[in-house]
Amino acid sequence: MIDRFQYNIGVPAEDLAKYCHGGYHPVHLNDLLCDGRYRILDKLGFGSFSTVWLARDEVKEIYVSIKIVVAEQSHNHNGELQILQTITRTGDTTHPGHKHVSHLIDSFYHEGPNGRHLCMVLELLGPKISSVVNRRPNYRLDGRLARRISSQLLLGVDYIRSCGVTHGDIHLGNVLFRVSGLNRIPTFDDSRIGKVSRKDGAPSEKGVPEYLVEPVEYKFDKSEILDEIQLVDFGESFLIGNPPKSICTPTSLHPPELVFRHPLTEVVDIWNLGCTTYELVTGRTLFEAWMDDRELVPQFQKVLGGVPDQWIQDALKTGEDIQASYANGYDKETLDLDEEDLTTLGSYLRRMCIVEPTQRANLTELMSHPWVQVDKGTQKEQ
Template sequence: MVLELLGPKVSSVVNRRPNYRLDGRLARRISSQLLLAIDYIRSCGVVHGDIHLGNVLFQLSGLYRIPTFDDARLGKVSRKDGSPSEKGVPEYLVEPVEYKFDKSEILDEIQLVDFGESFFIGHPPKSISTPMSLHPPELVFRHPLTEAVDIWNLGCTTYELVTGRTPFEAWMDDRKLIPQFRKVLGGVPDQWIQDALKAGVLTEEPDVSAANGFLSLEEDIQASYANGYDKETLDLDEEDLTTLGSYLRRMCIVEPTRRANLTELMSHPWVQVDNETQKEQ
């Protein structure tokens, strides 16, 4: 398949920014575009299943220079037993080369890529591989997966776009997220905990003290956004952050059936205000 040339990953851009985040207004614009992307693939009956900043690429506003790939690394493909490869197996693989951007390029339009974890709404898998810190509660508790996983991950990704970090953190064991769900979002259904203990998903009650460093969602947004910055340099004010908190509260809900649908999110002030700003420009 031959696809259009895209620019850098959003994750690569934020890694070069102070506090690992975009300017507030640009973050708001990109989160709105992500919502549109999810709405489109949903109309095709598809769930992305792996939304995070590494799978969001900027479109190129214009090729000021043609990127070269002379330094690309090639790897020969061969069978371990030395026998010939089967028909259709490539002779070599090319290591991905990331487009190197500079400050002269306008990066404000994005595309959602990498559908390796995607599934049709009517045929969900038993599990998906996505960054552990972004695991939705239904994946943590081993419940059936639905299209609501994209809503959860959109919420977490929007949070990261604005604040520079994910709302939850886990590396080796996604069950470490459960106390954080309780502290940040206000609770996990007791029945979920009891069912997880009976099924062996949990071996003991989650330790609430493991989330001592976390705040409620709204408090954390306010604190994380202003952290290390002179308030006069911030382009989102407290009202904007309150609107963001309201928006994320509609997505970051432990029970997937209670999360907002795409139509509701499209009409939320966080998205509507941004759409109006784009029209004025």
């Protein structure tokens, strides 16, 4: 692995040290992939195991997203690819949750200086919810919009469950807006390119890109409607019949069975759906932990109570905690959910955030809950 401290970089981007054998593929703007079919136009994001790019499909003449996986994870049995293929193969396209889940369009392998890389082509989406709320005055969505999106997220989870898949990593960073206007690509800014060079003037090591690109910031005019989402990133997903021993998801969202090292099942999605819904509506996390999930244990005891089967029930029974989280510190004119709405939300969350996994609500029960059913009526009125 190279020493990134020996390099000048210039822009915030992925870890340069991972541009080595088995690591990232060095991508440059206007690169062509898959025998010239896909032209790289801009960077959308990056993670520990991949970079994600805006590209143009020169055959279909559409814009797409391409996720380029690090070489060491690009084996023929890549878990995320298998999950996406399973969803494509078994999913019912008439299911209402189908449009709220990211789908595989194409996949191929690309040979580069750092190895052989799996490339997954997906629908081009808009910004993450987490990015949008960070630019809002109150750092959260309008209450009615948050409620509508929470319903869509439930539909998406129900859809992948019908395919025998557990997502395993539901959080606001993995929920993206669908945007109608993406036939126009984001405006590119040359200042987002950072030339890569060694501080001692020597040539860069093999596999290091000439420059890094800072991910694009989406900018939309007031006519753009952001009201529909997709659940993305199946890197931690698993088949219901073959659960892993552990999953990597944000520490504050670790379900109790992961914290206490109990067997994982598909209902980890129910816990994370509850925590994410709470954050989506209130703008605050239900629990907080940084690197060590043991930090969550005293919070479980403090926030949820002391008796295991009553932990979340007692805390959310009256809805007072939710009302406080929703209202405290916000301008009154921005509070578009009333006490009845928040009491309904509390009832919904109580069925998901239960410490004992076998006692959590099933998806059929959640789909018929007033929090979701009332929202369907609200959508029709708007």
